[in-house]
Amino acid sequence: MRELEAGGIPFLVGGAYAFERYTGIGRHTKDFDLFLHPRDVERALAVLAAVGCETELSFPHWLAKARCGDDVVDLIFSSGNGVALVDDDWFRDSVAERVLDVPVRLIPAEEMIWSKSFVMERERYDGADVAHVLRACADTLDWPRLLRRFDAHWRVLLHHLVIFGFIYPCERTRVPAAVMRELMGRLDAELTRPARERxxxxxxxxxxxxxVDVEYWNYTDPRLAPQGNMTSEERARWTAGISEDGPRTTEQPAPKAA
Structure with a gap:
């Protein structure tokens, strides 16, 4: 962190450190997560390489890594799905803190909720993290900004808010009624209005x-430009990375009965 500061590269601390700061829940992790604006990633890698770290651009659409001895630093500048792109607002609304006795700034709670809300893999589901951040921070969240972050993906936010009320019945009124009415109103408006695009x-x-849906059943993939922020090459590389995280269960349509 000191090397990045000396190099004039702004960064935010996320991951386990920020999660503990917001929720009081500590966890051991092998990686140290730093969030950077995309424009600063190449400079950050150069600074870390100059002090002896092994660096790589792991996935060009969202993640770089630096290995410094036994330590691994994740340099995050978007999200795996390309949605939660780090922009200047992350820094504007960040929170001052000390990490490892270094004065730093943490990613905002709103952006932590936004980025974690889309992680619903078979082997990893961040819904509990979202619920714990909501429980800890609901009274101080910038709810209008959170709604703007989710934008067209507001159903994902509604999903987590509904589940939050199930997890914590005694806490559910801490989600502003106006927010729930807004989202439920959007849901009601869509009940008889299916989307045009498949x-x-x-x-x-x-x-x-x-x-299976995009490879066999001809659904379009909203991660790809122009609807999303990923190219076909970035999607292919991100998909190939599944096997690096563990065995992949291959899914395909079952053969039709004769």
Whole structure:
């Protein structure tokens, strides 16, 4: 962190450190998560390489890594689905803190909720993290900004808010009634209005479990430009990375009965 500061590269601390700061829940993790604006990633890698770290651009649409001895630093500048792109607002609304006795700034709670809300893999589901951040921070969240962050993906936010009320019945009124009415009003307006495009938005919440839909059943993939922020090459590389995280269960349509 000191090297990045000396190099004039702004960054935010996320991951386990920020999660503990917001929720009081500590966890051991092998990686140290730093969030950077995309424009600063190459400079950050150069600074870390100059002090002896092994660096790589792991996935060009969202993640770089630096290995410094036994330590691994994740340099995050978007999200795996390409939705939660780090922009200047992350820094404007960040929170001052000290980490490892270094004065730093943490990612905002709103952006933590936004980025974690889309992680719904078979092997990893961040819904509990979202619920714990909501429980800890609901009274101080910038709810209008959170709604703007989710934008067209507001159903994902509604999903987590409904589940929050199930998890914590005694806490559910801490979600502003105006927010729930706004989202439920949007839901009501869509009940008889199906979308025109044949898209499978499941790829935004799991890179593996909805491949069958886009590979076999001709649904469009909203991760791809112009609807999303990923290129076909970036999607292919991100999909290939599934096997690096563990065995992949191959899904395909079952053969039809004779």
């Amino acid at each position: 898209a499978c938005q499941g790829t935004l919440i799991s890179r593996a479990q909805y491949l």
